[in-house]
Amino acid sequence: MVAAQTVTDLDGLEMREIIYQKHHRVEGAAWITINRPDRRNATTRRTWREIEAAIEDADKDVTIGVVVLTGQGDKAFCAGGDIGEHPDEEAQPSKNVRIRAHGGIEDILKPVIARVCGFAVGGGNHLAYHCDLTIACEEHAQFGQNGARVASPASGHMVQDLAAIVGMKKAKELWYLCRRYSAKQAVDMGLANVAIPHDKLDEEVDQWCREIVVKSPTCLAVFKYTFRDTYLWLRDHTDMGAVVGDVNPDFYGEGGEAVEGKYAFLERREPNFVKFRKNIIGKGLRDEDIIQDS
Numbered sequence: 001m002v003a004a005q006t007v008t009d010l011d012g013l014e015m016r017e018i019i020y021q022k023h024h025r026v027e028g029a030a031w032i033t034i035n036r037p038d039r040r041n042a043t044t045r046r047t048w049r050e051i052e053a054a055i056e057d058a059d060k061d062v063t064i065g066v067v068v069l070t071g072q073g074d075k076a077f078c079a080g081g082d083i084g085e086h087p088d089e090e091a092q093p094s095k096n097v098r099i100r101a102h103g104g105i106e107d108i109l110k111p112v113i114a115r116v117c118g119f120a121v122g123g124g125n126h127l128a129y130h131c132d133l134t135i136a137c138e139e140h141a142q143f144g145q146n147g148a149r150v151a152s153p154a155s156g157h158m159v160q161d162l163a164a165i166v167g168m169k170k171a172k173e174l175w176y177l178c179r180r181y182s183a184k185q186a187v188d189m190g191l192a193n194v195a196i197p198h199d200k201l202d203e204e205v206d207q208w209c210r211e212i213v214v215k216s217p218t219c220l221a222v223f224k225y226t227f228r229d230t231y232l233w234l235r236d237h238t239d240m241g242a243v244v245g246d247v248n249p250d251f252y253g254e255g256g257e258a259v260e261g262k263y264a265f266l267e268r269r270e271p272n273f274v275k276f277r278k279n280i281i282g283k284g285l286r287d288e289d290i291i292q293d294s
Contacts, residue, residue: 002063003028017047019072020054026206028065028213030058033072040079040119041071046278048100055104055112065220067108067212068205069131071124074198077114079217080122083150083265102157103128106228109221115205116192121180122146126158129165132224133210134192136183137201143186149178151271153244153251165188165258184244205272248279 007020034041043051051069058064071077075107086177105127114120114131123145125181128134128143147154154175163171166189173179183195196204211274212220244251252258255278264271 003056007054007057010050010057011223013050015054016048017044018050018054020050020057022058022061022064024068025202026066026209026213029068029194029206029209030061030065030066030071031065031068032058033070035072036075036082037071037075039082040076041073041124042076042079042082043123044082052104054291055108059104061110064110065215065217066110066209067112068115068160068209069105069112069126069127071118074117074137076118076123076124077116077120077141078127079119080124080146081152083152083262085236102126102130110217111209111220111224113205115201116141116143116183116229117149117198117201118142120151122152125174126154129162130190132227134186135201135205136186136192136195138183138195138197141183141186141192141195141196142180143183144180145174145178147178148176149261149271150265151251151257151273214242250279 002023004024005022008015010020017034017036019031019035021033023029024031025088032051034043034047034051036042036044051109058067064251066291097260111133112131114128116128116133116134117137118140120128121142125143127147148151155237159171159175162174166174166285170189174181181189183192186192187195194204248257249254257273257279260273260276261271
């Protein structure tokens, strides 16, 4: 039997914003817990670096057969990016570290389970649906997107992956309306696998881990490699910044739409997005532009 281990440092990177545990609860299971409950487990650049490092470590560790990703407490799995992390900086995100962490979830050829208790919204919803499996708390889990509410766009694999999971019409509903969905609704649309009562949640996660760690690792790796083909193409061929620039070159500029969305959130007021409609040009994205260029 392998002893449980809490990893506090990986190649000089101290685990400050996540808790990384190996052989936690089930031998062969690694748990990565976002540990920022005071911020509803909203992620910073450092959080993403730590998640990326932990996933890479679990990938290399031959004693690990499954990874569980969750958030500390029962208020939030992950409430998305911490929009107040650098309030005085330009609003444009530092995308690479987040995309690398998402990519790590796809690249690790071991199943990753999202244990969702509380909010999984915005980037938290991305994180949950990038995982291979999702086990949701029946009473507390809530899923949804925030992008259009706070002027935080996504494109490429972030958008298309959701469409592949729940279907195009439902994905558009999530992205356009920014509503919240219960665990049962998430299961019904295919966003989660099961909804489990809170007092049975960890027991269910443990059972799934036990079933996975005794399966053929080669088969699991082949299945995951096959499932990820579409994601990898979209990840490698779509530049979110380029898409945003084509639609609205001033989006991230001083007094731009991204700044309005960010500060409206921080100031707890409704954003005024109507004034920015005049900035939408959609260069190269509309059919007539494509026809003229061909």
